[in-house]
């Protein structure tokens with residue numbers, strides 16, 4: 001078995017352990033494999049281990065991978081999630097090639113993705129990115145802006161609102177991680193009162209997955225723990 005396949009097995013059993021430890025239903029947390037900077041053969045290995053959902057951060061790199069797998073491995077039926085910052089001039093490529101977008105934090109982005117979604121594709125599944133740690137440099141809407149953006153998204157015919165996403169400040173302390181994720185989970189609960197069909201809380205990465213699951217994450221985004229450390233030297 002390849003190391004990528006072993007890593008996926010390991011993460012999958014870790015997810016199952018944490019779910020059980022905190023009394024959550026089996027299979028209530030989906031694994032999103034974050035494959036940014038990683039080559040197609042690494043993705044193929046993960047797919048051969050049964051992984052279906054992949055996350056990409058860079059538009060052109062992501063589109064190249066989507067097209068490669070559509071052409072060469074259509075039988076795998078991979079699902080592609082865009083999880084990086086979206087510039088306005090790149091929304092068309094995202095709307096045309098991805099299944100999900102986790103990083104909507106402006107009306108304009110939502111509107112453009114809706115207008116550019118091809119009519120022969122299913123709705124784009126979207127999450128609102130929330131700046132939960134209140135860092136000035138982070139993307140994401142402030143918690144008090146969530147409802148206004150949700151209202152716009154739910155009025156757009158080609159987008160389906162599925163929930164919230166956040167990338168909290170990077171801290172090692174489990175209690176601090178948990179408190180932050182619980183704030184996001186509380187916002188999701190409030191949003192669910194108005195939009196009962198939303199079902200996705202995208203939170204937790206390689207370094208804080210356990211706290212995220214404890215707090216109610218339904219989708220963890222894991223890169224390093226599956227594919228190893230990333231090399232950004234070609235991205236500068």
Ligand SMILES: *Cc1c(COP(=O)(O)O)cnc(C)c1O
Pocket residue numbers: 034036057083084167205206207221222223224225
């Ligand atoms: C890179 C990235 C991840 C994965 O991070 P790891 O620490 O490698 O697991 C998850 N979410 C987002 C938004 C990312 O950009």
